[in-house]
Amino acid sequence: GRPRSSSGERLRVMGENPALEWNNYDPTQDNKNTDIVLHPFIARFDSRVIAAPAIVYQGSMDEGGEPHKTLVAGHSLEINATSDIDLHISLPQLTLLKDIIEDTSCLITQMFSS
Known part of the structure; x- marks a missing residue:
């Protein structure tokens, strides 16, 4: 599947900034039910x-x-x-x-x- 952003949404466009997603990642809000x-x-x-x-x-x-x-x-x-x-x-x-x-x-x- 497609990669997910820190908010759990699938990344849809190439213009999104992966470094921003990396820096905004909050492991306490990580969805434990991911595949x-x-x-x-x-x-x-x-x-x-x-x-x-x-x-x-x-x-x-x-x-x-x-x-x-x-x-x-x-x-x-x-x-x-x-x-x-x-x-x-x-x-x-x-x-x-x-x-x-x-x-x-x-x-x-x-x-x-x-």
Whole structure:
């Protein structure tokens, strides 16, 4: 929908002054029944994943007849972004994220304390 002015009216013309609306905003008169509008905060990006298994060198046999194994390199996983990563996050989204993190950490603390 269209953006709303501080009085709750929809902005209809481009000649209105958004700075004036910003300065005249009164949060105590904010309409609490407004619709929630969710926007994605990350844009599409390209990535590349490279996975490599461990490398084990099997040397000479030991006295039990088993080859002596030497780990040369462990498992590896590499994740690369091959294009720009654009994050667009609003203040309400940051507030929501903060609230989710606080509630989750409180819940985990309560689970482990009981």
